[in-house]
Amino acid sequence: MTDLFQAAKLEEDAPRPLADRLRPTRLDEIAGQDHLLGADGALTRLIRAGALGSLVFWGPPGTGKTTVARLLAHETNLVFVQISAIFSGVADLKKVFEAARARRAAGQGTLLFVDEIHRFNRAQQDSFLPVMEDGTVTLIGATTENPSFELNAALLSRARVMTFKALDEAALEKLLARAEQAEGRPLPLDADARAALIAMSDGDGRAALTLAEEIWRAAKPGETFDRAGLVEVTQRRAPIYDKAQEGHYNLISALHKSVRGSDPDAALYYLARMLVAGEDPLFLARRIVRMAVEDIGLADPQALVVANAAKDAYDFLGSPEGELALAQALIYVATAPKSNAAYVAFQRARRLAVDKGSLMPPKIILNAPTKMMREEGYGEGYEYDHDAPEAFSGQNYWPDSLKAQKLYRPVERGFEREIAKRLDYWERLRKERRDS
Template sequence: MPDLFDKLDDGVEEGPMRPLADRLRPKSLSDVIGQDQILGPDAPLSSMLANNALSSLIFWGPPGVGKTTIARLLADETDLHFVQISAIFSGVPELKAVFQAAKMRRQGGRGTLLFVDEIHRFNNAQQDGFLPHMEDGTILLVGATTENPSFELNAALLSRAQVLVLERLNESALDHLISRAEAELGKALPVADAGRRALVEMADGDGRALLNLVEQVAAWPPDVTYDKAALSERLMRRASAYDKSGDAHYNLISALHKSVRGSDPDASLYWLARMLSAGEDPRYIARRVTRMAVEDIGLADPQASRLCLDAWQVYERLGSPEGELALAQAVIYLALAPKSNASYGAYKGAMKSAGKNGSLAPPKHILNAPTRLMKDQGYGKGYSYDHDAEDAFSGQNYFPEEMERENYYQPVERGFERDLSKRLDYFAKLRQERKG
């Protein structure tokens, strides 16, 4: 019985009209560039193949770095039948047909490597559907995802597959790819050295995007040498990989936050610009920048959070692009401000104690006594009104009586917290004196 999926994704027919990216598709794993971390001599995939122990895999990486190609070549290396589906276009009926065909193929003595592109698009129930067929050897699953598998794939599937990370192609790999393309085309591209570098920059780590650009440039008149400016006018730069709810979104805001925390205004501005140019909502950035002020600067510079709120308000009044300058100013200010997470640490410490001792009552001397019954119970008895005490400080205990005094807030010797530290020491001294 013919296999419905035998010819699935066989590619276009051979011939000069095939896209350059398809013509340059590697014929063996040794031809794959830029992924030595998984294909090098002692790398995971090479070790699996050398020991004839290929397991189910999840390829995690950006677009255009070879996920599909490597899956095809793995099938060739292991003499498995290659089947490709996309989670975007496939549902339960398609999966059932794939599994049924794989079972029949297995009965005939041949295994199936099932490549699932965008596997994170399948819901939990659909992901669970792969498990019995992986366990009984009906399929060897190779999934591809641009999103973090830890968040997008369920634990059962991850426990049965090894995650391999594919990296965006660096400049050296992309330049090598251009040389391969020129050899395939039989001619050099009509670009100057600066233009060649511009092509690499425009591709932004995506090999498939680079080959599409090369194919366009190769069709231009060869009697003109195009520089960077000419390429920028004629070609469109590949859109930056960015998904407002995906992995790149969280990676860039993490980079911005840590650059601010590390007191590097230039790196902070770079990551801010990356987010804004990729289309991030400036209001999201404003909220996160304000969080940075309270988490990483705190009382070392009390006006930092106020400045962030003002920048947020300025953006709301002006909109883009003028309002984004206010956000940039806030980012610069935060990066250069003295840093302290003492308030943040104190808050977490207090929350931990509250969870541990949450049922302890306040000491009766700091409770109000609006009724006679409450007075009879000792509410408010012995309370010292601090304004009447010397230095407006009574030194009495405000923690529950069953609880030892805690010291959550420990200011740093930077910025305004240096003054707060002196006040804490002063009150600690008075407390000891009043206690004596």
């Protein structure tokens, strides 16, 4: 049936959304990803070298991940196959792999694009490894989630992560200009409403084109919408900016830095600005949680509890009552003692993990559930800390080939002052027991 429709060219005459009609046909038409597709972009270099390899595209919706994958297949003469992890299971993957093997036997490669790849479970992700290793497929997985947390280490070790950025104002303006050229008419918006539409899109090119299409459909001949008219047509609240047209990211940056700088009044001002502008309160709640872990940390462990409680309170109460819970949490984090020691320690740990690779932990702290493992010395000599004086054995927990590192360095503020005392005490005990 599909072939009959295609033969009759009925599909070409079917109505298509503006975003689909404006889908780029060349890589140089992709907006907002110059760090990947510019003259010296990461993907441009791979294409130039003729060695694409498997990739993971990480970025927010509407930034061109699917389109870039499709165009890369064309650039590298690979057959493009697209599946979604939401709708595919193991049986579907087997069929895709078998078809790719058949193509390979005939001398044709396959670029397999997997949308929402993070939705696959560990076993499903592992099924990609053999076909990636033997070259049956060149895998491109797309995800809006952090690959470090959502994808298997084995899969990540075989693929390079490419980060797609939310489209900035210039990139969205470029998209709207292309839409106007394709439609042969300007958007019926005044300058203020046009800026508001770009802000509403929140870095999502598909959303910008969808909004533009709504506006063209709603406009009467000769009609031009102002900001209020835009809001009425799209049924979305337009962010309220002053004449400098600061964007969403400028305001959230100002909010975060006001908290980091312990200025609760400025923080409340920016919170109110964003709420009045129609910002999603749960987006702000998530940012307050981030402030609690990134800028306060263990200087006041209660900050995270308060921030999460505010998020839950908003979920329970909704607007406008729940917004007071966010304001209360914001005042708490702005006036809390500050420390980024935990954040810095985690970054050091990540760098160390990348630099040193997959080092084996010392056998002394590994479990030995089988006879063979016990014979290999797993768990031999382990000291149960609760049985040691001060409930502290002082034994080594680092890989044998990596000396103990100092990653976490608490500051002399808030509760971390007490943590520092505790760590110093344990270090003295460790030295005493090592020397005895």
